[in-house]
Amino acid sequence: MSNPLLTASQNAELAAIRNAGAIRTTDNGIDWRVIHALIPWFSAFVAWLWWAFFLLIPSVFGLHYAGMMPAMNNAAYTMMGLTLCLAATIAAQSQHGVRAIAFTFSVLLLAYWF
Amino acid sequence: MNNKKPFNAGLAYAEYKQRQLAYIIAAITAYLMSAYFVVGYFAGHLRIMEWDGSQWAQAIPSLGLVAVMTAYQFFLYSQGDTEGGKKATIIAVCVAVGFSLLSEIGQGMERDAIRMETKSQESPTYKAVIAAIGGATTGSYNPYSADLQNAEMKLAQCEERLSRGKEKHCEGAKARVEAVNKMIANGNASNQAKAIALAGTAKTMERDENNYHPLVNFIREVFGAGGTVASFLLSLTLISFFEYAFHYLGGQFAQSREYLMAHGYDVTRKLRQPPRKHDGSVTTYSNANETAPLSAFTNGANSARQTVGEYAQKVEAGLKASPEVIATEYARANYAHNQMMGDVQNVAGKVGDKLDELAGKPDQDVMNEMLKSIRTQLLNSELEPTVKALYPAIEKTLHDAGYETPKKTVMKLAENLLMHLSTKDNVLVKRGNEYQLAERWASDAPFIKESSGFKQSPEQRATVQRLYEEQLAEHERATHSGLSGENTIKYLAPKETDSPSPTSSVNVPRLSVEETVKRIHANVKQSGANSPEAIQAAVFDAYAGMANPAPLNDVILERIAEKIIPTNERAHSTNERTVCNEPTHSTNERAHSHDAEKELLEAMKDAQSKIEADILKEGYGLYEQWKAAILSGETKLTTRDGRSFVNAHLCQGKKRTITPEGMNALIVIWQARAAKEGVLLLNPRYTGKPPFPKYLLA
Missing domain, CATH: 1.10.287 (Helix Hairpins)
Incomplete structure (x- = not known):
């Protein structure tokens, strides 16, 4: 399968790379790379969900401990959660998986403490 | 921001705006959190309606204090990676983070205290005790x-x-x-x-401290600490995450801004309006040493160097300008071109300073001449814009001037020159790791398009046509002059009639190229030189003896000498070269190429059994980086350095290990490929064992 546009040596080099397994297909049907790439996005999604359920809604309706705190204090911590969710999303965009998970974890911690 | 994808200005700008918004939200949050605690602390409480005059007097300055500290953090984090001054950077970050941590942790602890007290006071036992007290006393x-x-x-x-x-x-x-x-x-x-x-x-x-949040109680029990300490530790953890997120968003914002700017884009869609200078002119660059003045027509920063042809093209494209503005623009463009020689000299001065630090004190004129010469050769495509290609020219210039410069220094100087020509002069454009001649310099011919749809005034049309014809005539003269590079030199050299550049250190008008060549001819004739060597020497002597000649480099002088050498002599000389040297050289090259190819294939076969296919593929793709590192002297050709390189690029941060055999196999592939490309040569002292490496840099 030589390419007529390349020289003999270039074709040989190309063949050697191909033989070295440059093109590999998966047999089991699970593309782990895709799953790996989705984990940061999944964690960012979880962060938004937790923020909405355990920070935003309690703050707005004065639920749980939020009811016994000043409204300004609740607003500050809700915005802190928002910042962490934004950071998790941008980390996912930038393919910074570890950071995305760390920011999500911090949202969970904040929501539990809040 | 994914730098692996091809650059798209629209997407990059959208991403930049998105990150800017996220970063601003983070800054507002940081302000709110710090202000909540600090203002409450200064004013005593946050029930604003109950504040008296003294409380307002304390609250307002505390709001200002928090605003200043948050702004300080905002600008600090958005600077991206600051090179140099690391100690100052660390101190600055400590100050910013220290303030916000303390204030935000204070708020967190206050929340814990409120929660604990409220829960305590709502307990039935406490209520019963209070009732009993009431009963007993009243x-x-x-x-x-x-x-x-x-x-x-x-x-x-x-x-x-x-x-x-x-x-x-x-x-x-x-x-x-x-x-x-x-x-x-x-x-x-x-x-x-x-x-x-x-x-x-x-x-x-x-x-009742048992009424703290379960997480606080957990820390109390684990560390045996009091409730306040445990609350502090929990708040510290939470606030540290937030501070890191703030810092991270600032870094991402800076990165997206750099990404746009590195591709020549501003970070705003609005037209920036520089203020006027003291002399009334409008320029983007405050320091004339940096680059030339800016044209009022442009959105980009390079327009000052626009050729008249480019200017005309813009007018043709639909810019509505009055004849007065056209005239002003033309004058500015000319002024900009005339400044370029002075600019080159200043750049050379900077490069010279760098070299001064590294290798003694070369003469400033030598550096100026070298930079001009390299620039001219690059513009005439006589030299490729690579470190490797520039190396001999720089080394020869320095050597001729009597300087013995270390190889590493020369390589560094070549790198600096390329970078300078790319970032400052815009003669070159950097694409990936390679430099290319900027499109505007690919041809000196002025370019003008036919007008389609845009209606020009007769004055505009006449002006544009006149400028076009003048530039075309100049280009034609240069093209037919028979001297490669003359057009460029002529184009770049300051005209004798023009006012001297304020930045130029040479105020005496130079001879034109034509006049310089004529005088060289006359001097050579007077010297009576006959043989090719004598003529060449006479040409160089004549040029060296001139008071203020046009800037001609060695290559051009050699060509002048060749033109003066009688035809029969030249033919003889050419035949000799063709008959004697070329076949031998060619045969050797072919043999060398064949051996190198064979060696590369063998190295690849060998590597297949020692490295996993994925890693081999990835490693093969690292060849260009390795080559660049070898050429720049960052990595040596020793096995140890090679393994360090493999380790740094293929193992670290990827949680994988490669056996030493595998690393060696990969290094052998790279070396064989480099030998095939002529970057490396077989070391004649190589015996198959240390200490002599197999290859040497070509």
């Missing part, structure tokens, strides 16, 4: 009141009978009243003691 019922009433009544009756003489005395009745009063006093004292005891109990129950 009750009006006394069990001895009836007895006292009875005793006092008896005493009164006794005294009445005593006055009528029916009783002898009332001592018994009096004693009874006193006894009852004593009993009442004892009962009251007992109640008071009981109330005090209850108040003590209530006080301890008011702040």
